Amino acid sequence: MVLNYIWIAFFLIAFVIALFKLIVMGNVEVFPAMMNATFETSKTAFEISIGLTGVLTLWLGIMKIGEKGGVVHFLARLLSPVFTKLFPEIPKGHPVTGSIFMNIAANMLGLDNAATPLGLKAMEQLQELNPKKDTASNPMIMFLVMNTSGLTLIPISIMVYRAQMGAAQPTDIFLPILLATFVSTLVGIIATSLVQRINLLNRTMLVTLGGVSLFFAGIIWGFSRLAESEINVVSTTSANILLMSIIIAFILAGVRKKINVYDSFIEGAKEGFTTAIRIIPYLVAILVGIGVFRASGAMDMVTDGIGWVVGLCGANTDFVGALPTALMKPLSGSGARGMMVDAMSSYGVDSFVGRLACIFQGSTDTTFYILAVYFGSVGIRNTRHAVSCGLIADLAGIIAAIFIAYFFFG
Numbered sequence: 323m324v325l326n327y328i329w330i331a332f333f334l335i336a337f338v339i340a341l342f343k344l345i346v347m348g349n350v351e352v353f354p355a356m357m358n359a360t361f362e363t364s365k366t367a368f369e370i371s372i373g374l375t376g377v378l379t380l381w382l383g384i385m386k387i388g389e390k391g392g393v394v395h396f397l398a399r400l401l402s403p404v405f406t407k408l409f410p411e412i413p414k415g416h417p418v419t420g421s422i423f424m425n426i427a428a429n430m431l432g433l434d435n436a437a438t439p440l441g442l443k444a445m446e447q448l449q450e451l452n453p454k455k456d457t458a459s460n461p462m463i464m465f466l467v468m469n470t471s472g473l474t475l476i477p478i479s480i481m482v483y484r485a486q487m488g489a490a491q492p493t494d495i496f497l498p499i500l501l502a503t504f505v506s507t508l509v510g511i512i513a514t515s516l517v518q519r520i521n522l523l524n525r526t527m528l529v530t531l532g533g534v535s536l537f538f539a540g541i542i543w544g545f546s547r548l549a550e551s552e553i554n555v556v557s558t559t560s561a562n563i564l565l566m567s568i569i570i571a572f573i574l575a576g577v578r579k580k581i582n583v584y585d586s587f588i589e590g591a592k593e594g595f596t597t598a599i600r601i602i603p604y605l606v607a608i609l610v611g612i613g614v615f616r617a618s619g620a621m622d623m624v625t626d627g628i629g630w631v632v633g634l635c636g637a638n639t640d641f642v643g644a645l646p647t648a649l650m651k652p653l654s655g656s657g658a659r660g661m662m663v664d665a666m667s668s669y670g671v672d673s674f675v676g677r678l679a680c681i682f683q684g685s686t687d688t689t690f691y692i693l694a695v696y697f698g699s700v701g702i703r704n705t706r707h708a709v710s711c712g713l714i715a716d717l718a719g720i721i722a723a724i725f726i727a728y729f730f731f732g
Contacts, residue, residue, distance in 0.1 A: 336620055340618045363609040384569055387590070389417060391577075402419065408527070446699070448465065466693060471712075472507070472685060473506070481495070489671045494730075498727060513711045514707075612654050646661040653689075682719075
């Protein structure tokens with residue numbers, strides 16, 4: 323329901339702003355720009371969906387081998403103590419916990435192509451447990467908020483962009499992004515837990531959160547001791563070795579269980595095409611709404627308004643130049659990437675604004691895109707508190723990114 327209102331608001335706000343520009347300012351280009359945006363974003367949505375087909379086919383096939391080989395069940399039992407606290411409505415030891423873990427691990431390593439199919443598989447399994455098929459369940463919402471918060475250990479693509487644009491130290495945003503994305507995820511989990519009345523103040527969760535915090539501290543310490551030239555090599559190599567190891571482990575598990583690995587792969591792969599086709603209408607809807615909103619100039623007005631308010635309060639407004647990236651990220655990953663590159667080009671790749679734009683890009687994920695794709699794949703229409711909790715996580719990531727950027731680069 324919330325997504326419905328937001329989608330309507332995109333169009334109404336864009337139309338009012340465009341009408342004002344046409345009548346008052348005489349801008350005759352705004353309406354053609356908005357209509358062009360609808361065609362371009364529709365095409366983009368279709369291309370994204372079709373582009374996912376191959377990856378979905380591969381990873382859903384691999385996941386089917388993992389299911390029949392017992393790997394997913396093993397992960398489910400291993401994670402059961404934590405997941406029964408965080409997802410109390412999921413039966414203990416259910417295979418979906420293994421799928422959720424695989425998705426989160428892929429996201430943390432920056433392996434988006436692998437994370438999406440794994441996430442869609444988890445959503446299908448969660449839908450099987452869902453008593454109201456058109457309404458998001460509590461476990462679905464918790465899972466999606468963990469996705470939209472954008473927990474990433476290795477922001478490879480951002481560091482590559484900085485290197486290509488001539489940054490003196492392309493990796494200097496690594497630690498700030500790691501800290502900001504951790505804050506975003508933690509706040510998202512807490513916000514969702516409060517709404518769903520999940521008690522996080524128990525021994526299992528406190529030990530887990532403490533362990534995760536120590537793990538992040540270890541990652542930060544380890545990478546801080548590497549030379550600049552080594553960070554990209556180590557992060558890229560380790561991520562890809564882990565990914566290939568997962569594929570081999572699943573196949574060997576299938577061989578050990580004496581299943582027909584090839585037939586199992588084909589069985590799971592068949593789901594990839596139908597899933598990719600199923601998400602097209604949902605993806606078209608959300609991307610067209612975002613495209614119209616951007617083309618009307620509404621995004622620029624929001625950014626300028628925030629800068630004006632901050633200036634009135636007498637606060638430092640250096641961060642305002644990077645805000646378009648932060649505001650665009652929940653709406654469109656490619657749009658936010660473009661904003662990030664534009665900020666680095668306009669202000670300088672090693673400027674405060676350029677670096678902050680990179681931290682914004684890495685601190686959260688594309689909330690509305692994820693909601694549209696994941697909920698659309700299983701036909702969920704009533705998203706309940708998924709949007710609000712996801713946006714709370716995004717806001718926490720933005721605020722954390724600003725403070726962290728001032729601490730490191732201000």
